[in-house]
Amino acid sequence: MTTASNNILDLFIIGGGIHGTGIAADAAGRGLTTALCEQNDLASATSSCSGRIFGGDILFLENLEINQVSRGLSERHIIRHRAPHLCQPIKIHILNNPKVHSKWSLSFGTAMYHFMAGKDEKEILQQWHQLEDPTKDYPFENQCFFYENLIDDTRLVVENALAAQQHGANILPHQRVISAQRIDQCWKIETQSSFDNTQSNGAPNNQTFYSKTLVNAAGPWAQTVHCDLTHSDSRCEFKNQQLHYIYLEKFYEGNQGYWIQLGHHNVYSIIPVDHNRVMVGPILTDIIDDSEGEKIWQDEFLKPLLQRLNQQFQVNLSPKDVVRHQQQNQLLLNENYPYSTDLTRDHLLDFNCPDGKTPLVSIFGGRLSTYRVVAEQILAMLSPYLPKHSADWTESSPLPGGNFSNDEFELFKLEINRDYHWLDQDIRDRYVNQYGGRTQELLSGCHSLDHLGDSFGAGLYQREVDFLMEQEWAVESGDILWRRTELGYCGGEMDLEGLDRYMRAG
Numbered sequence: 159m160t161t162a163s164n165n166i167l168d169l170f171i172i173g174g175g176i177h178g179t180g181i182a183a184d185a186a187g188r189g190l191t192t193a194l195c196e197q198n199d200l201a202s203a204t205s206s207c208s209g210r211i212f213g214g215d216i217l218f219l220e221n222l223e224i225n226q227v228s229r230g231l232s233e234r235h236i237i238r239h240r241a242p243h244l245c246q247p248i249k250i251h252i253l254n255n256p257k258v259h260s261k262w263s264l265s266f267g268t269a270m271y272h273f274m275a276g277k278d279e280k281e282i283l284q285q286w287h288q289l290e291d292p293t294k295d296y297p298f299e300n301q302c303f304f305y306e307n308l309i310d311d312t313r314l315v316v317e318n319a320l321a322a323q324q325h326g327a328n329i330l331p332h333q334r335v336i337s338a339q340r341i342d343q344c345w346k347i348e349t350q351s352s353f354d355n356t357q358s359n360g361a362p363n364n365q366t367f368y369s370k371t372l373v374n375a376a377g378p379w380a381q382t383v384h385c386d387l388t389h390s391d392s393r394c395e396f397k398n399q400q401l402h403y404i405y406l407e408k409f410y411e412g413n414q415g416y417w418i419q420l421g422h423h424n425v426y427s428i429i430p431v432d433h434n435r436v437m438v439g440p441i442l443t444d445i446i447d448d449s450e451g452e453k454i455w456q457d458e459f460l461k462p463l464l465q466r467l468n469q470q471f472q473v474n475l476s477p478k479d480v481v482r483h484q485q486q487n488q489l490l491l492n493e494n495y496p497y498s499t500d501l502t503r504d505h506l507l508d509f510n511c512p513d514g515k516t517p518l519v520s521i522f523g524g525r526l527s528t529y530r531v532v533a534e535q536i537l538a539m540l541s542p543y544l545p546k547h548s549a550d551w552t553e554s555s556p557l558p559g560g561n562f563s564n565d566e567f568e569l570f571k572l573e574i575n576r577d578y579h580w581l582d583q584d585i586r587d588r589y590v591n592q593y594g595g596r597t598q599e600l601l602s603g604c605h606s607l608d609h610l611g612d613s614f615g616a617g618l619y620q621r622e623v624d625f626l627m628e629q630e631w632a633v634e635s636g637d638i639l640w641r642r643t644e645l646g647y648c649g650g651e652m653d654l655e656g657l658d659r660y661m662r663a664g
């Protein structure tokens with residue numbers, strides 16, 4: 159894109175998580191010139207470390223925050239039509255703690271959630287009953303259930319980045335923003351590549367951009383970017399905490415998930431991520447990264463959690479059963495902030511424009527399920543500072559790969575099964591769930607396994623690696639194994655060295 163001061167962007171975005179990419183897609187689709195810089199891989203922070211629930215967030219009902227719930231439910235309906243391939247129905251059993259809720263209030267809350275979800279709930283229910291693995295009902299005491307929508311959080315980010323790019327945005331992973339200052343009625347933004355020259359394929363290490371407006375979507379770094387990089391005053395105070403999820407081999411039967419209620423607004427969620435694994439969390443800790451960190455994590459957090467699961471499910475899990483441990487720093491609002499919301503649950507937008515000409519909007523907190531409305535809110539805030547552009551458009555526009563209605567998606571799966579019958583069923587299923595309508599592009603011209611090139615094991619072929627490198631900004635094996643796909647769990651069956659070598663050769 160540009161380094162010349164006479165080529166000024168309309169919008170520059172810091173951060174390639176769900177907020178940054180969602181805003182980039184929205185802005186570019188309105189005809190605004192847009193660039194986004196992400197310091198690592200896309201979705202490398204919170205947006206690949208969420209609870210994966212895209213819905214109304216039933217926990218808001220604890221405080222009767224009806225608006226938040228209904229906004230999330232309406233977005234749930236929208237996303238299930240924009241990207242049906244990324245969505246999965248799930249039945250979640252809440253294992254109540256009678257000290258937190260009475261059985262009556264829990265039943266009332268879940269009934270209200272069913273009622274508010276309306277038609278969308280019926281669709282989810284229908285899909286749930288079509289799943290192969292039926293629910294296994296365990297006779298736990300004090301349980302209630304509700305239906306929800308699971309989303310592939312990381313792929314949602316990638317698809318928004320693709321949508322932005324299709325509309326002309328410049329998406330630049332591995333470019334860290336190192337300074338942003340107001341100069342001559344616009345923002346001057348400097349970035350630095352995270353790679354050395356040999357890795358960056360000749361792209362310059364440092365770049366300078368000029369933009370009319372700036373959006374800070376830096377997630378856990380949003381406060382640092384807001385105060386230290388742009389030297390803006392902050393309205394709120396934050397503290398840093400660490401959030402953890404652990405992944406375990408599935409230790410119960412059925413496709414259902416569980417929430418173990420610990421306190422108000424506080425649950426351990428147990429969510430199946432595939433047929434064999436569940437993710438459990440979040441576990442909130444202070445930042446533990448010193449030499450004692452691992453011991454503190456194991457003794458004070460992991461072991462008590464496993465003990466709780468062992469007790470509840472009558473199993474015998476130990477730390478060696480953890481197949482993955484994901485951790486992520488997170489900004490939490492200090493309790494003395496006037497609005498006592500927990501920022502992991504809802505968002506806060508800080509608009510800053512002391513000169514009346516060069517606005518900055520910083521996003522703090524938020525949910526996956528409201529990213530689209532947050533993008534619309536931000537574009538509305540920035541609108542007076544931007545050239546004439548088109549109106550809100552994302553609600554009814556499919557994401558790349560989502561170009562069919564729910565019913566058509568079922569037909570599309572049948573078509574893929576017919577056209578690529580020579581491909582293993584698990585691989586076909588993975589492709590349609592990850593790439594949706596883009597599966598045809600991935601497999602175009604392929605008529606047998608030979609056309610997919612060398613195999614790296616676990617169903618990963620050269621063809622898919624090329625597709626992800628050419629089209630989805632993948633540069634390292636981790637980008638493919640843990641974000642574009644979740645094949646990282648099959649690491650033992652894979653030729654990881656071969657994959658690294660192949661990707662380095664580029």
Ligand SMILES: Cc1cc2nc3c(=O)[nH]c(=O)nc-3n(C[C@H](O)[C@H](O)[C@H](O)COP(=O)(O)OP(=O)(O)OC[C@H]3O[C@@H](n4cnc5c(N)ncnc54)[C@H](O)[C@@H]3O)c2cc1C
Pocket residue numbers: 172173174175176177178195196197198199200201202203204205206207208209210211212213333334335336375376377378379383401402440488502521523524525526527528
């Ligand atoms: C434990 C947990 C569970 C959650 N579960 C759910 C859930 O089930 N459902 C739901 O709807 N929501 C959930 N959320 C909320 C949701 O995941 C987050 O609100 C959302 O992912 C935040 O996205 P983001 O784009 O703001 O931040 P991030 O995804 O963190 O992205 C910010 C990006 O900015 C980049 N960056 C930072 N500084 C710079 C710089 N100087 N230059 C360039 N790039 C930079 C970072 O590398 C990062 O990739 C959960 C949140 C947490 C913490």
